[in-house]
Amino acid sequence: MMIAKLTCKTGPLAGSTFFVRDEAVIGSTPDCTIYLRSGIISSRHARIFLDTKKGVWFLEDLKSFNGTRLDGENISGKKRLKTYHVIVLANMFEFIFQLAPQEELEEKEKPEPGKPPEPAAPEVSDDDRMARTILLDPIQAAVPPRESPPPAPAMEVYLKFKTVKGGEQSVLLKQGDNTIGRSTTSDILIDNPSISRHHAVLILQGDSLRLRDAGSRNGTFLDERRVTAEMPVTTESVLTFGLVKATVSKQEAHTGEGSA
Numbered sequence: 001m002m003i004a005k006l007t008c009k010t011g012p013l014a015g016s017t018f019f020v021r022d023e024a025v026i027g028s029t030p031d032c033t034i035y036l037r038s039g040i041i042s043s044r045h046a047r048i049f050l051d052t053k054k055g056v057w058f059l060e061d062l063k064s065f066n067g068t069r070l071d072g073e074n075i076s077g078k079k080r081l082k083t084y085h086v087i088v089l090a091n092m093f094e095f096i097f098q099l100a101p102q103e104e105l106e107e108k109e110k111p112e113p114g115k116p117p118e119p120a121a122p123e124v125s126d127d128d129r130m131a132r133t134i135l136l137d138p139i140q141a142a143v144p145p146r147e148s149p150p151p152a153p154a155m156e157v158y159l160k161f162k163t164v165k166g167g168e169q170s171v172l173l174k175q176g177d178n179t180i181g182r183s184t185t186s187d188i189l190i191d192n193p194s195i196s197r198h199h200a201v202l203i204l205q206g207d208s209l210r211l212r213d214a215g216s217r218n219g220t221f222l223d224e225r226r227v228t229a230e231m232p233v234t235t236e237s238v239l240t241f242g243l244v245k246a247t248v249s250k251q252e253a254h255t256g257e258g259s260a
Contacts, residue, residue: 004048004057005100011036011093019100023049026089039177039201040066040090040214048081048097057081057099065198066090066215091215155207156253159188161246178202180241181214194218194242202233209233209248218242
C-alpha cells in the first residue's frame with residue numbers, strides 16, 4: 001500500500017516529515033493535521049486526501065486567501081497527485097509530496113535497539129482524523145504552548161499613508177496581526193492598484209511592532225529594503241506597500257479612567 005509522504009522545506013516546520021494515511025488538512029488553526037502558525041495561511045488552507053475508491057491521491061485548495069500552487073501553477077478545487085510534486089502555500093511554505101511504501105512508515109515506528117517501546121496510544125474513534133491520519137515526532141506533535149498575554153501597551157500605534165485622492169489616512173493598529181491589502185476583508189484597506197489583495201501584515205505585541213510581507217505582487221519594503229522575513233518597525237521607519245508609502249506614529253494610550 002502506498003501512503004503519502006510530505007516533507008516541509010521552508011518555514012517553521014522546515015525539515016519535518018509527515019506520513020499521511022488518508023487525509024491531512026493544512027491550516028493556521030491548531031486543530032489542523034498540519035499546523036502552520038502564520039498570518040498568511042488560511043485557517044483551513046488546503047488538504048491532501050486519498051480517494052479510496054479510485055486509489056488516487058488529490059490536493060485540494062480550500063478557497064484559501066493566498067493560494068495553493070502545484071508544481072508552479074495556482075490551483076482551484078482539487079488536482080490529482082502522482083508520484084512526486086512540489087506544493088507551495090501562500091507563495092512561501094514549500095512541501096515535497098511523494099508516494100511512499102507502507103513499510104517506510106513501519107520502519108519509522110520501530111523502536112531503537114535497547115529502547116523500550118512507546119506506550120500504546122489509547123483507542124480513538126474512527127472520526128478522530130488527527131489520530132488516524134498523521135504520525136509526528138513528539139516534539140512536532142505537541143500543540144504550541146499558549147503565549148502569555150502581552151502587557152497592556154503604554155502607547156497607541158497608528159499607520160499613516162496617503163489615499164488615492166491625496167488625503168492622509170491614519171489607522172489605529174490593534175494588538176496582534178493587522179492585515180494590509182486591497183481586499184475588503186483586510187484590517188487596513190488600501191485602495192490602490194499597486195497593492196495586492198493580501199499584501200502585508202503588521203504584528204503589534206505590546207509596544208513592539210514587526211512587518212511581514214504576505215506574498216504580495218509588487219513587494220513590501222522597509223526603509224528601501226525588500227521585506228523577505230519579519231522585520232522590526234520603528235517610528236523612524238518608512239514602509240512601502242507597492243507604490244504607497246506609510247509611516248508609523250505613537251501616542252500615549254487612553255486608559256479610559258477619569259481623573260480623581
